[in-house]
Amino acid sequence: MPLVLCHSPKGGVGTTFLSAHLAMGLVEMDGGDDASHNVDLLTLSPRDLTPLHFGLGPAQRLPPLAASADAAVVASGIGLFCEPEATRDSDFLPRLDDAGYLAVGSDRTLVIDVPSGHHMLARKLMPHVAVHVCPLTPLPDCLALLPQLLAEEGDWGPHRTAYVFGKLDETRRLARHVTAFAREVLGERLIARIRNDQAVPEALAMLQQLSRYAPASAALADARVAAQAVGAILAEERAKITAMIGEQPGAPIAQPGASRAA
Amino acid sequence: MRADARSLLDRLGRSDFVYKEFADRFSDLELWPLFEALLKDPRVFQQETVASAASDAVNDPVSMPGIAAARPAGTAPKAPTPPVLPSATESLADLFHRYEAESAATPQARSGQDVRAMLRRLSDLDERGEL
Numbered sequence: 001m002p003l004v005l006c007h008s009p010k011g012g013v014g015t016t017f018l019s020a021h022l023a024m025g026l027v028e029m030d031g032g033d034d035a036s037h038n039v040d041l042l043t044l045s046p047r048d049l050t051p052l053h054f055g056l057g058p059a060q061r062l063p064p065l066a067a068s069a070d071a072a073v074v075a076s077g078i079g080l081f082c083e084p085e086a087t088r089d090s091d092f093l094p095r096l097d098d099a100g101y102l103a104v105g106s107d108r109t110l111v112i113d114v115p116s117g118h119h120m121l122a123r124k125l126m127p128h129v130a131v132h133v134c135p136l137t138p139l140p141d142c143l144a145l146l147p148q149l150l151a152e153e154g155d156w157g158p159h160r161t162a163y164v165f166g167k168l169d170e171t172r173r174l175a176r177h178v179t180a181f182a183r184e185v186l187g188e189r190l191i192a193r194i195r196n197d198q199a200v201p202e203a204l205a206m207l208q209q210l211s212r213y214a215p216a217s218a219a220l221a222d223a224r225v226a227a228q229a230v231g232a233i234l235a236e237e238r239a240k241i242t243a244m245i246g247e248q249p250g251a252p253i254a255q256p257g258a259s260r261a262a
Numbered sequence: 263m264r265a266d267a268r269s270l271l272d273r274l275g276r277s278d279f280v281y282k283e284f285a286d287r288f289s290d291l292e293l294w295p296l297f298e299a300l301l302k303d304p305r306v307f308q309q310e311t312v313a314s315a316a317s318d319a320v321n322d323p324v325s326m327p328g329i330a331a332a333r334p335a336g337t338a339p340k341a342p343t344p345p346v347l348p349s350a351t352e353s354l355a356d357l358f359h360r361y362e363a364e365s366a367a368t369p370q371a372r373s374g375q376d377v378r379a380m381l382r383r384l385s386d387l388d389e390r391g392e393l
Binding site: 140143144146147148150151174177180181184185197216217218221 | 264265266269294296297300303305306380383384
């Protein structure tokens, strides 16, 4: 299963919003068939706000991965899960494997929302992910983090880490300039810019999905661009895996990021 | 026209307004010192080198799905653009090489020129709608 890691070293940059809308966008790319459930979303946040982005109430609790089908929460064709103890669980990766989420060649996709404080867990996951999406905001403090982020990601980053600048207020000159500068430094690794949009908190307050509350939302349109970019990465990886299986039936297939893991 | 602008004009009932997005002329604006500091950071320089290597190797194995596949709409690979100005076609790597080679000469003047050259390039890209 292709894993999509959504993790930022900085909090408050819209990681939960982005991971939710990446999952929704990937479902839409699959045709939006609620019955297929080809996309799951797992949040590792102990203070989980993911249900709000799906129009669910704040009292809604998400089950762990191993929950029975009766306890499953499915919204917009996406299976929603929460593992708040994953950082302290040494069996977390084996459990992901047991659940089939680390199997190569599957059509199912798991989007993992890892909070900013769980940096070490994010690093453990990175060798297994197809793409790491790192949301940032177009502010000087995030921009100043870029050299550190680029140094930490090593040779692996350019192939698998994509950046998204969220909460962009285009009426602010500095925000526009920071985004343009980041575009120059990151190139095509900056896959999307998500504009600041009051419709996002309003949709949360209305307990409605953004696509229903404000279909013309600028942030929604931008988030779909990000999802399409991630979908293109996943499609390319699937095509390569399919080609390798065709060329070498029975041969072991490298896990995503295996070179880095080695 | 952007959806939010159209929505605002609809609410105002002003269908007779002419809508135009004005691009920033980066070269006309002040130079943010943070940008200059980041351009001098070797870790950012290494990133560009690695990114170049990544684009060369994008057709390689399964373990490299390639961010290149993730180009958002409107940013698909473009044909090489004609040079605008010699200074405007410099890559970041060129700029950093020049920082390293000539930093002993007139570092402040040189860095100012280089960053402004990059900002000019940003401005040109912006005018062409490629930013």
